[in-house]
Amino acid sequence: MILKNSTRYFFLFLAVFIFSCENDDVREVTLYDKGLTEANASSTTIKFGETIEFTSTSTKALTTNWTFAGGAPGTSINPNVTVTYANPGTYEAQLVVKYIDNTIETKTFTIVVSGIDPPLPFGGVAVDLEGTIEAENYDLGGEGVAYHDNEEENIAITNGSASYREDDGTDVEVGTTTTHISNTNDGEWTNYTVNVLETGNYNFEFMVASGSPTGGKSIRLQSVNQSTGVTTNLGETGNFANTGGWTTFTSKTISNVSLTAGSNTLRFHFTGGDTNLDKVNVIAVGPVLPINGLGVFTERAITASNLGQAPVNNGNFIITTVNTGAYEGTNAYLYSFNVNSGNNVTGYALSVMSPSTSPLDATPYNYYNIALKTTSTKNLRVRMNTSAGNYWITLNSTTDETYGMARDGAWHALKIPLADFKKDGSGENILPNKDKIVACLVMRTDDADYPTYSGLTGAFDWYVDDIFYSVD
Numbered sequence: 001m002i003l004k005n006s007t008r009y010f011f012l013f014l015a016v017f018i019f020s021c022e023n024d025d026v027r028e029v030t031l032y033d034k035g036l037t038e039a040n041a042s043s044t045t046i047k048f049g050e051t052i053e054f055t056s057t058s059t060k061a062l063t064t065n066w067t068f069a070g071g072a073p074g075t076s077i078n079p080n081v082t083v084t085y086a087n088p089g090t091y092e093a094q095l096v097v098k099y100i101d102n103t104i105e106t107k108t109f110t111i112v113v114s115g116i117d118p119p120l121p122f123g124g125v126a127v128d129l130e131g132t133i134e135a136e137n138y139d140l141g142g143e144g145v146a147y148h149d150n151e152e153e154n155i156a157i158t159n160g161s162a163s164y165r166e167d168d169g170t171d172v173e174v175g176t177t178t179t180h181i182s183n184t185n186d187g188e189w190t191n192y193t194v195n196v197l198e199t200g201n202y203n204f205e206f207m208v209a210s211g212s213p214t215g216g217k218s219i220r221l222q223s224v225n226q227s228t229g230v231t232t233n234l235g236e237t238g239n240f241a242n243t244g245g246w247t248t249f250t251s252k253t254i255s256n257v258s259l260t261a262g263s264n265t266l267r268f269h270f271t272g273g274d275t276n277l278d279k280v281n282v283i284a285v286g287p288v289l290p291i292n293g294l295g296v297f298t299e300r301a302i303t304a305s306n307l308g309q310a311p312v313n314n315g316n317f318i319i320t321t322v323n324t325g326a327y328e329g330t331n332a333y334l335y336s337f338n339v340n341s342g343n344n345v346t347g348y349a350l351s352v353m354s355p356s357t358s359p360l361d362a363t364p365y366n367y368y369n370i371a372l373k374t375t376s377t378k379n380l381r382v383r384m385n386t387s388a389g390n391y392w393i394t395l396n397s398t399t400d401e402t403y404g405m406a407r408d409g410a411w412h413a414l415k416i417p418l419a420d421f422k423k424d425g426s427g428e429n430i431l432p433n434k435d436k437i438v439a440c441l442v443m444r445t446d447d448a449d450y451p452t453y454s455g456l457t458g459a460f461d462w463y464v465d466d467i468f469y470s471v472d
């Protein structure tokens, strides 16, 4: 019985030994047996904005390399990848598997990305503001929806540029350091659907370049009603001088653009040629600080005030209150030259704003502050009337940079020493009569050039805001 049991154990041992040997044999053979190249995609037909999960289930692979044309990421070595597509279209996704014996197998998918519901931001994700809008990343949706361009082809590519959105008409040029819109024409535009994070005022810093001897043309910033498509003007950069080259970019700022939180569609509307646009930096304007001074026409918190009464047209100005694009707060005045203003005089245009308590006493103050915006190249007198006479400074388009003014369609806050206001423009200064001010702002054309634009409606348009006297 014992012997019998020993014999049984011997055979059992032998069986285990043989089974183990068989196992070793199988393992050696598989070293030379190629694995399987297998992969799947969660879908090959998606709507724009959706993602695809690619999974490699290949066995015994030494390396796996994915390539996703038109997708992000463009490549991956991971077996499992989630891919997004920046544009609708048909793309190839390819898996390349390398085995230990150096053989290579591939598996290819054809991906169709479809279904645009314009307006759609480029890449499917709206840029957050504050932030940077790249000019070349205008919305999807094509001609008449996302952009308007005069010629169907991308002229930049025709002229030798690398391609970027080559099926579109907008003339995007790929430079060595920037990708930008080029070959602009009057009336061309591009839309940008953006996400405004906070309601408030923003400065739009347009990065523009022009190599033309006559410089570049103004770019208009507009908002587009997403339901009706109706546009509203938010400001203009103004024309600009040659920047030193077609890819030498400099900033032109439209200040204090009021935006409401949420999805907004903005438009850059070109008004002429010779204007390259790289990008627009959109910067939130910080809270406006209170002023230590005497406020005349300002919405800021201020120590004292003697409000200017609504300006009265005394000849050839139409004066309106504007509620968009103010320098500060929500209101500004527009003084618009018009020979049909109903109060015609010969030789000049003039409008008077009187203080609510007259005379205004500016004795404690040293500076007259006023924000102005214009593209007019004509001279302007900024004048105060006192019971002892009229005192003014002249803003001359070739010299008024003295006060920080520029005729570029952007707001400029001027701090003018009260001592610069001379009687009749060149006599004694206002100092002894600072307590006798009966008109706190007289806007008046300069005799020198008024006759040369008589009859040209709009040739003398000035925006005015934020008037106050300050100590320093």
Ligand SMILES: [Ca+2]
Pocket (backbone or CB within 6 Å): 149, 150, 151, 152, 153, 154, 155, 169, 170, 171
């Ligand atoms: Ca074109």
Ligand SMILES: [Ca+2]
Pocket (backbone or CB within 6 Å): 149, 150, 151, 169, 170, 171, 182, 183, 184, 185, 188
């Ligand atoms: Ca064009």
Ligand SMILES: [Ca+2]
Pocket (backbone or CB within 6 Å): 134, 135, 136, 178, 179, 180, 277, 278, 279
């Ligand atoms: Ca750019």
Ligand SMILES: [Ca+2]
Pocket (backbone or CB within 6 Å): 297, 298, 299, 326, 327, 328, 329, 330, 331, 332, 465, 466
């Ligand atoms: Ca204001």
